Amino acid sequence: MSADVLPFLGAAAVVSAAAITWAARLAPTARTSGTAPFTAPEPGVRYLRCDTVHCAHRTHPHRPTGDGTFVCSNCGDVKGATA
Numbered sequence: 001m002s003a004d005v006l007p008f009l010g011a012a013a014v015v016s017a018a019a020i021t022w023a024a025r026l027a028p029t030a031r032t033s034g035t036a037p038f039t040a041p042e043p044g045v046r047y048l049r050c051d052t053v054h055c056a057h058r059t060h061p062h063r064p065t066g067d068g069t070f071v072c073s074n075c076g077d078v079k080g081a082t083a
Contacts (some may be wrong), residue, residue: 047071052077 041047044064049057054075062070062079070079 048072048079050075050077051079 041061043062045061046064047059048062048070049062050062050072051057052072052075055072055077060072060074062072065078066068066081071077072079
């Protein structure tokens with residue numbers, strides 16, 4: 001075998017490995033079988049950043065109250081109507 005053929009054999013090996021990997025990833029057995037169920041949020045719920053240490057300043061659903069404020073569903077902190 002001549003040394004001129006070696007680069008072509010290397011390129012063919014790389015392309016073959018990529019094609020096999022691509023085919024394996026697209027195979028039906030490689031996919032996840034289920035997805036997470038979707039639940040619609042309650043009417044009036046706002047996803048606000050909670051400013052307490054308990055919630056670690058993350059966004060949680062806040063439920064509205066009758067006076068225009070919102071209560072965090074995770075820690076119970078109250079946010080004003082302008083939040």
